[in-house]
């Protein structure tokens with residue numbers, strides 16, 4: 001397991017905010033503090049890497065708090081502008097929902113953009129579904145999968161409806177679904193509208209190209225199928241036989257062979273809600 005670096009606020013003084021945010025909305029770390037927290041962005045503390053940067057495990061507040069430090073790195077063409085990161089920080093720090101990973105502070109300094117989130121200890125759902133060994137202890141029971149499904153739906157409902165500005169998460173996929181020590185799930189950081197189009201293409205709603213609108217609903221449906229089948233969204237057989245998981249499951253549904261698609265570990269263990277689950281997942285990936 002990656003070690004944790006320590007961050008001590010020696011002066012006790014807060015850094016002058018570089019974003020023009022409403023008073024008291026969100027605090028800011030200096031780059032020096034971030035370097036201490038991550039032992040100078042040490043690879044040993046690297047937790048994961050996405051299209052938009054790297055996530056490190058660090059420690060703040062005299063080593064009393066472990067955090068996930070997301071060091072944003074943008075490739076040419078991804079075009080993050082200052083306004084984007086400001087919008088993102090403003091939105092993130094106003095979100096309060098048990099199924100969303102909370103932003104703690106940010107750091108924008110010397111050309112670097114860093115977001116500091118609560119650290120979610122049990123890792124992401126993608127890893128849990130596809131890379132666990134065959135130890136039953138690590139497997140997700142059906143009830144846990146139902147809870148995850150409900151949690152994702154509640155988090156999306158909150159983002160879509162319950163906050164002032166509707167927020168499209170833009171990348172609802174198992175790698176963004178994190179599990180905490182109580183097996184509760186939290187949806188990680190959304191992509192801002194500018195970033196959303198760079199979300200994982202295999203989860204991208206085909207309608208997007210036509211309507212230029214992203215729908216989290218389609219992503220949610222694909223994630224539900226992945227949760228049910230423990231198969232990756234794109235088949236892992238030869239290229240010739242690859243097809244999107246959602247279409248494949250739609251085909252199975254049509255042919256009433258859905259039970260052949262489920263994770264072998266769940267065989268004989270699904271006590272309730274199977275039909276409703278499949279109906280919801282299928283509705284989410286409808287073309288109309």
Ligand SMILES: Nc1ncnc2c1ncn2[C@@H]1O[C@H](COP(=O)(O)OP(=O)(O)OP(=O)(O)O)[C@@H](O)[C@H]1O
Nearest residue numbers: 047048049050051052055068117118119120124175
């Ligand atoms: N708050 C967190 N706590 C613990 N681990 C996290 C946290 N946030 C992210 N991670 C881990 O870091 C990995 C990389 O996260 P990140 O959000 O940068 O990329 P991604 O969503 O996996 O990929 P992409 O951004 O390309 O869609 C995640 O898969 C997750 O395992």
